[in-house]
Amino acid sequence: METNYKDYDYEKSIERIDDILNKQDTSFEELENFPSKDKLTFKNGFYVYATALFVDIRDSSNLSDKHKRPSLAKIYRSFISEVIATLNGNDKCKFINIDGDCVSGVYETPRKVDLDSVFKDAYTISSMVDILNCKLKKNNIQEIKVGIGLDYGRLLLIKAGFAGSGLNEVAWMGDALNIASKLCSKANKETYNEIVASYAVYSKLNEKNQELLTYIGHDDNLSIDYYGGNIIRTDMNEWYKENCT
Numbered sequence: 001m002e003t004n005y006k007d008y009d010y011e012k013s014i015e016r017i018d019d020i021l022n023k024q025d026t027s028f029e030e031l032e033n034f035p036s037k038d039k040l041t042f043k044n045g046f047y048v049y050a051t052a053l054f055v056d057i058r059d060s061s062n063l064s065d066k067h068k069r070p071s072l073a074k075i076y077r078s079f080i081s082e083v084i085a086t087l088n089g090n091d092k093c094k095f096i097n098i099d100g101d102c103v104s105g106v107y108e109t110p111r112k113v114d115l116d117s118v119f120k121d122a123y124t125i126s127s128m129v130d131i132l133n134c135k136l137k138k139n140n141i142q143e144i145k146v147g148i149g150l151d152y153g154r155l156l157l158i159k160a161g162f163a164g165s166g167l168n169e170v171a172w173m174g175d176a177l178n179i180a181s182k183l184c185s186k187a188n189k190e191t192y193n194e195i196v197a198s199y200a201v202y203s204k205l206n207e208k209n210q211e212l213l214t215y216i217g218h219d220d221n222l223s224i225d226y227y228g229g230n231i232i233r234t235d236m237n238e239w240y241k242e243n244c245t
Helices: 010-021 060-066 069-088 112-138 175-186 234-244
Strands: 028-030 045-057 093-099 102-108 146-162 167-173 195-198 214-219 224-229
Touching (some): 045 069, 045 112, 045 175, 069 102, 069 112, 102 175, 112 146, 112 195, 112 234, 146 175, 175 224
Parallel strands (some): 028 045
Antiparallel strands (some): 045 102, 045 146, 093 102, 146 167, 195 224
C-alpha cells in the first residue's frame, strides 16, 4: 500500500493499542458466507470456512544465479501475471496475495462443487507453467518448477491498518493458510507431485478429481494426511503438444 504521511504520536499509539486489545471476542462473528468488505471495521471480524491455494517457484534462488535482472523480471512477471489471471477467473476467489514469487488465493467454498473449481485452478496453473516453460526455453531463459498447496478450513477475516489514515487491508488468519503454505513447500520438493492437497480438500472433491490424487502420507507436525498428483488440463496440454514438442 502507498503511504500517507502523518506525524507519529506515541500517546495516540498507546490509545489505539488499548482500544484494540480491550475489544471483546464476541466482536468476531461466525458466518456461512463471506461478508462484503464494507461490513468490516477496525472493531470487528468474521469467521468463515474457506479454501486456500498457494503456488510458489521452486529453487528461485538459483534463477538469480543464472540470469540478470531483466530476465528475472520477465520470469516473475509472466508467472505472477498468469497465476493471478487464473485465480481472478474464478468468481469464488475473493482474495489474492503476492509475496515475492509466491501467489496465494482465498476462496469462498461453501459447496463441494466450489472445491472442484479450486482444484481446477490448481491444475490449470500446472498446465500454464508448462506453456510458460515452452516460451522461456524459446527465449533462452531457464525453465521453472512450481509447487501448489491446497487446504480447507476455518479462517478469521479482519480489517487491518491505521484507522483514519486510509491505509488498510483485508487480512486473513487461520490454520488453512499455514497448512496450504506448508503443503506448497512440499510440492515438487519433498514429493515429485506438483499439486499437494490436504485430506480436508481431498475429501470434498468429486470422485473423478479424487482419482487424480494419490495418498502421500501423514504430517505429524501439521496433524494431517495429504495427497498429491501431477495433473494437466487437457485443452492446454493439446496446445502444448502442438506448439512445444
